[in-house]
Amino acid sequence: MREVQNNVDFLQALGITSISASQLSRKNNRLDPEVLQAILCDLKTLLHRLRSPMSARLGIVKIIDSTTMSLCLNKYKWAIFRKSKAGVKLHLRVTFADPDHVYPDKVVVTPAKPADHTQMDVFIDETDATYLMDRGYLDYGKYDNYCKLGIRFVSRLKNNALIEEVEELPVAARSNILRDVKVILGKGKKRMTHVLRMIETTDDKGKLVRIITNRFDLSADEIGDLYRSRWEIETFFQWVKQHLKLTRFYGTSEQAVINQIWICLIAYCLDLLIKLDLETNKTLSELVDILKTLLWKPA
Numbered sequence: 001m002r003e004v005q006n007n008v009d010f011l012q013a014l015g016i017t018s019i020s021a022s023q024l025s026r027k028n029n030r031l032d033p034e035v036l037q038a039i040l041c042d043l044k045t046l047l048h049r050l051r052s053p054m055s056a057r058l059g060i061v062k063i064i065d066s067t068t069m070s071l072c073l074n075k076y077k078w079a080i081f082r083k084s085k086a087g088v089k090l091h092l093r094v095t096f097a098d099p100d101h102v103y104p105d106k107v108v109v110t111p112a113k114p115a116d117h118t119q120m121d122v123f124i125d126e127t128d129a130t131y132l133m134d135r136g137y138l139d140y141g142k143y144d145n146y147c148k149l150g151i152r153f154v155s156r157l158k159n160n161a162l163i164e165e166v167e168e169l170p171v172a173a174r175s176n177i178l179r180d181v182k183v184i185l186g187k188g189k190k191r192m193t194h195v196l197r198m199i200e201t202t203d204d205k206g207k208l209v210r211i212i213t214n215r216f217d218l219s220a221d222e223i224g225d226l227y228r229s230r231w232e233i234e235t236f237f238q239w240v241k242q243h244l245k246l247t248r249f250y251g252t253s254e255q256a257v258i259n260q261i262w263i264c265l266i267a268y269c270l271d272l273l274i275k276l277d278l279e280t281n282k283t284l285s286e287l288v289d290i291l292k293t294l295l296w297k298p299a
Contacts, residue, residue, distance in 0.1 A: 009297075021250055028249075028256035036262035043269035044105060050276050051097035057218070059152075060129040061096040062105060063230055064137065066119075067237040068112045075252045079111045087112030088257055093123045094233050096132075100284075102232050103272055104265045109258050127151050130215065132230040140186040147194035147214050154227050157198065157210040162187045166195055169220075177201050177220040178208075185212070199223050240264050243288055 011017060071079050071086040079086040093106040108119055116136035124131050124146065133155040146153055157163075162185060169180040179200040185192045199211040201224045211227045218226070240246045244264040249257050275287050282290075 024250035025252075025256065028251035028259045029253050031255075031259045033255060033258055033262060036259060036266065040104065040107070040262060040266050040269065043266060043273065044103065046273060047101075047103045047269060047276075048095070050273075051095070051101050051103075058130070058222070058226065061132065061226070061229065062093050062123075062126075062129045063096050063102075063132045063233040064091075064093050064119075064123045065134060065230070065233045065237075066091045066116050066136075067241075069241075069247065070112075071249070071257075076257070078254050079257075081112040085112075088261075089114065090237075090261060091116070091119045091123070092233065092236075094236055096229055096232055101272065101276075102236050103269055107262070107265060109261055124151060124153070130154060130226070132227060134230065140190050140192050143185070143196065143212075143214070144192050144194050147196075152213075152215050154211060154213040154215065154223060154230075156227065157185075157212050161185060161210075161212075162190075163198065164191075169197075171220060175221055177224055180220040183212075197223070199227075239284070240268055243285060244268060 011019065066089050068087050068089045071088065073080065073084060073086040076086040076088075079088050081087040089110050089112045091108040091110065092104060094102050095105045096102050106123055108122055110119075117139055120137055120139060120142055124142075127150045130152040131154070133153065135156045135158045137155060138158055138161070143153070164184040164187075165181050166184060167182040169182065171177050171180050177199055179198070181198045181200075182195050183198045184195055194214070197213050197216055199213070199220050201209050201211070203209050209227075211223060213223055215223065244267055246261065246264045249260050251257065251260070271284055271288055271291065274291070275282070275284055278287075280287065
């Protein structure tokens, strides 16, 4: 904030003489979130047109996850999380075009308490994409429904998952895959009716990872690589928190917090659109550093 306050050129470009945290707080409180949502939707549409899927074989890939941002309980009582904590949770679906081009696709902001799986019906709603998820989105009933509707998914199994093995599938020589098995999940009333595919592999630390999917058209190694792409959403969360400062909020009302989250996501999409338009080899971080210095300068 001090850097902005002391930058005379920047203030002149905005047509103001000063700027403060309290001013930003008041603006965030007054902004209509629906306007920001509409802007983000338009930017997402532009990015969809510019970025095609990684390959025709994999198709469109969307990653689902959430991140929690802690807040001061005394200032944000509406976002109470635990007895001594407050927080908001950003539930997010991103489109994964390639490792350099990941962008927000659908957003829900809630207090920190609701579990991730409560948003599955919101985020998993299209049949032309493959959804990547972690163990927080495990739901046998929904998996059955996805199979029925033709919605494809790749997720990770919990260690205590109930598994009935149906058929062992061959694994290619020199593969990183340990096992490839057709399975049915659940037991009793919660037993699935559709057969899924379980891939067993290891992570970088040698720990067993069990991946579940209803995609039988890809090789086991392709499924393993696809699931590893899920980490891109974690990288996205880290990036917006570090470079767009999505850790300190200006304004204490629920609307002010939500508005700032929308603004950060809009800024990210604009940065990515500039990068694509310039066709530059610079990283998004390098480009943002340049924009921070030159954004208000003549072209």
